[in-house]
Amino acid sequence: MSSKEQSAMASAGSSSSSTEISDSMLRRMAGQSVNKAGLKKDQSEINKIIAEASKGSKFYENEREKDEKLGIQIMKLLDKRDRLLKEGVDLRRLERECDTFIQRIESQRDLSQTIVHVDMDAFYANVELLADPTLEGIAFGVGTGVLTTASYEARAYGVRSGMPVFVAKKLCPHLRMVPATFNSYGEYSGKVMEVFRRFDPNMAKVGMDEAFLNLTTYIQEEREKDGTGQESENAMHKRRERIVRTIRETCKKVTGLTVSAGIAPNKMLAKICSDINKPNNQYILPFTRQAVLDFTRTLPIRKIPGIGRVSERCLEALGVITCGDIITKRAELHLLNYGVIELLKAGLGATSNVVEAGRREDRKSVGCERTFREKSKREELIAIVEDVAEELTETLQKLEYTGKTLSLKYKTHDFKLHTKSHTLQHGEYKTRDSIQTWALKALEESLPLKLRLLGLRVNQLRDLRKKGGLEQYFTNPSHSRKLHEDDEEAEGADFNNAIILDSDEDLEDSEAAETEQVERAINGSPFNDAITNAASSTAVPFASKQETETTHHPMISCPICSRTFPSSTTNQDLNAHIDVCLSKDTIQQLSSRRSSPILGSSESVSSTGEKSVGSKSANKRSRRDIPTNKEDEEDYDFLRPPTSRNHSTTSSSASVSPTVTSSGGSSNKKSKNVLMGTKEAPRNPFAFMKR
DNA sequence: GCATGAAGGACCC
DNA sequence: AACCAGGGTCCTTCAGTT
Numbered sequence: 001m002s003s004k005e006q007s008a009m010a011s012a013g014s015s016s017s018s019t020e021i022s023d024s025m026l027r028r029m030a031g032q033s034v035n036k037a038g039l040k041k042d043q044s045e046i047n048k049i050i051a052e053a054s055k056g057s058k059f060y061e062n063e064r065e066k067d068e069k070l071g072i073q074i075m076k077l078l079d080k081r082d083r084l085l086k087e088g089v090d091l092r093r094l095e096r097e098c099d100t101f102i103q104r105i106e107s108q109r110d111l112s113q114t115i116v117h118v119d120m121d122a123f124y125a126n127v128e129l130l131a132d133p134t135l136e137g138i139a140f141g142v143g144t145g146v147l148t149t150a151s152y153e154a155r156a157y158g159v160r161s162g163m164p165v166f167v168a169k170k171l172c173p174h175l176r177m178v179p180a181t182f183n184s185y186g187e188y189s190g191k192v193m194e195v196f197r198r199f200d201p202n203m204a205k206v207g208m209d210e211a212f213l214n215l216t217t218y219i220q221e222e223r224e225k226d227g228t229g230q231e232s233e234n235a236m237h238k239r240r241e242r243i244v245r246t247i248r249e250t251c252k253k254v255t256g257l258t259v260s261a262g263i264a265p266n267k268m269l270a271k272i273c274s275d276i277n278k279p280n281n282q283y284i285l286p287f288t289r290q291a292v293l294d295f296t297r298t299l300p301i302r303k304i305p306g307i308g309r310v311s312e313r314c315l316e317a318l319g320v321i322t323c324g325d326i327i328t329k330r331a332e333l334h335l336l337n338y339g340v341i342e343l344l345k346a347g348l349g350a351t352s353n354v355v356e357a358g359r360r361e362d363r364k365s366v367g368c369e370r371t372f373r374e375k376s377k378r379e380e381l382i383a384i385v386e387d388v389a390e391e392l393t394e395t396l397q398k399l400e401y402t403g404k405t406l407s408l409k410y411k412t413h414d415f416k417l418h419t420k421s422h423t424l425q426h427g428e429y430k431t432r433d434s435i436q437t438w439a440l441k442a443l444e445e446s447l448p449l450k451l452r453l454l455g456l457r458v459n460q461l462r463d464l465r466k467k468g469g470l471e472q473y474f475t476n477p478s479h480s481r482k483l484h485e486d487d488e489e490a491e492g493a494d495f496n497n498a499i500i501l502d503s504d505e506d507l508e509d510s511e512a513a514e515t516e517q518v519e520r521a522i523n524g525s526p527f528n529d530a531i532t533n534a535a536s537s538t539a540v541p542f543a544s545k546q547e548t549e550t551t552h553h554p555m556i557s558c559p560i561c562s563r564t565f566p567s568s569t570t571n572q573d574l575n576a577h578i579d580v581c582l583s584k585d586t587i588q589q590l591s592s593r594r595s596s597p598i599l600g601s602s603e604s605v606s607s608t609g610e611k612s613v614g615s616k617s618a619n620k621r622s623r624r625d626i627p628t629n630k631e632d633e634e635d636y637d638f639l640r641p642p643t644s645r646n647h648s649t650t651s652s653s654a655s656v657s658p659t660v661t662s663s664g665g666s667s668n669k670k671s672k673n674v675l676m677g678t679k680e681a682p683r684n685p686f687a688f689m690k691r
Numbered sequence: 692g693c694a695t696g697a698a699g700g701a702c703c704c
Numbered sequence: 705a706a707c708c709a710g711g712g713t714c715c716t717t718c719a720g721t722t
Binding site: 054056057058059060143144145146147148162163164165166167180207363364365366367368369370371373374415452453455457 | 706707708709710711712713714
């Protein structure tokens with residue numbers, strides 16, 4: 001261990017011996033949702049109470065350990081930076097490279113779309129309030145064990161979601177707790193989403209209480225209706241505000257729940273904006289490049305969706321506190337291989353503005369887990385696994401999925417998480433038996449264990465609602481899914497097939513108009529760019545172009561399985577697909593699937609006669625060629641904002657609402673490493689910013 | 692060299 | 705006197721396979 005590491009240990013660990021709690025621990029214990037509004041008590045006072053309350057607990061110890069490790073990691077990061085600098089890395093060159101990135105990003109900046117992020121206020125809490133008016137005006141929390149949400153009255157005391165009840169009570173002794181009633185949340189969620197859909201049928205739901213809307217089309221139509229021609233930016237601004245106000249009012253009228261909203265030219269910004277005037281209000285960011293830059297310049301990086309506690313600390317150590325710092329420190333970030341491009345995109349406020357409904361096909365896994373009071377007796381643990389397996393099977397059945405890999409997850413008494421997984425080469429996990437058998441085996445293997453959590457999750461799903469088994473090899477969905485009573489989210493989305501083009505797609509040549517801007521952007525830091533020409537950036541000449549074009553490809557369909565493919569699909573590719581479709585295995589598979597539930601291997605590895613799907617080469621080919629334009633996109637592989645992550649739907653009604661974001665642009669290894677020349681790519685705590 | 696699996700994490704709501 | 709959810713997604717690292 002280097003001396004630096006030792007000192008990191010020392011400083012991070014100092015809290016354990018003395019009564020002082022380190023700063024980073026205070027912050028860490030403060031929890032993830034620190035950025036929430038509505039606090040009364042002084043934040044640092046609150047943080048102290050929180051940390052103090054759980055000090056000495058196993059949880060706390062575990063957090064402290066993590067904190068320590070992070071500290072070391074950060075030291076290493078800094079070490080590395082210093083070393084490279086000493087070795088004489090050409091920072092200037094890196095800076096220029098970043099400027100090229102910036103140029104590209106700027107050239108693709110798109111202010112033509114009106115994106116709205118709508119976010120229900122204290123959703124669970126407010127639903128409970130409707131059900132029980134005696135909660136009106138009092139501090140209460142929803143959940144058991146951990147608060148899933150807190151009323152605004154409670155928040156004033158520093159009580160926040162994700163906080164354990166006993167800590168919350170320390171902050172607010174008279175806090176009242178009500179158990180969560182997920183079914184009702186689901187119902188209200190459905191109603192609200194319905195309202196949103198009136199304004200954007202392709203609305204992207206993000207969890208139960210949030211959604212992204214693209215109002216561009218709605219606005220256009222409205223203007224056509226009232227015969228408004230060219231409109232001043234000011235008029236547009238007002239129109240946007242008014243429409244969003246209408247949306248919120250409608251929600252309130254329909255459900256009695258209040259909504260907040262953010263209006264901006266892209267998802268990341270809209271999301272951040274929805275928080276600004278939080279309860280029951282909205283915030284609109286002017287749709288000009290300058291306004292966006294002004295906004296982001298001072299924006300704490302933590303506000304960027306995808307930047308969590310860890311990334312925040314890493315960046316902070318590098319002197320990056322605000323988005324503005326990202327630009328200033330770009331060379332260093334680049335040097336450390338720290339996902340600069342994504343950061344730059346976020347820093348410039350030029351992230352994805354593509355809003356598309358989540359599709360069932362996008363789901364990647366289904367899981368089920370349980371937390372309980374520390375247990376170590378074999379029988380007890382086994383019973384829990386059985387129980388979880390049972391429930392998982394039910395869920396799987398209800399949702400109509402099977403999966404190839406199963407993983408067991410457990411948390412030991414000291415809050416350490418572990419997973420074990422197994423992938424079936426042939427069969428699929430489907431029956432309770434197959435799941436339980438492996439799960440128990442995996443558990444027993446590691447048995448002398450004191451646990452507090454056990455869970456199971458199935459990955460590599462196959463959608464039983466789909467005709468063939470080939471689907472997993474194509475990204476395409478389209479027609480396939482019929483609506484099912486229990487997934488209210490179903491409608492709408494289906495016909496935009498898997499092609500995931502982001503806004504990046506067609507911009508290339510259409511951008512002449514903005515060249516001027518771009519030019520400026522390259523010379524020097526955009527933030528210093530005094531003369532920003534806001535007007536030109538608001539021009540709407542290509543308004544909504546890519547949106548329509550990328551989502552409404554005409555389709556070609558396979559004569560065998562009638563699956564549809566984008567018109568851009570070449571004959572060759574189509575043939576490849578048809579080959580697969582015609583393969584014997586496939587036919588067998590299709591017919592066997594009809595007749596009986598054979599597929600799930602009842603035992604772990606051994607299997608039924610299910611040959612894997614289609615010929616390997618065919619699969620490979622098709623997977624690469626047919627579905628996406630990924631290859632083409634590689635070049636544009638900037639951040640597709642992390643913004644829209646998925647959220648599960650706990651409700652028994654199982655509205656599957658998978659991710660909103662399209663999959664796509666894998667992260668651009670090329671440019672990242674090529675420029676660097678560093679081998680041991682330092683972990684890029686940022687990788688997740690992918691989209 | 693590349694695709695896959697397994698295990699571990701970061702993050703989100 | 706005790707003791708921090710549960711549903712997901714994506715990324716990374718390290719092997720071992722093909």
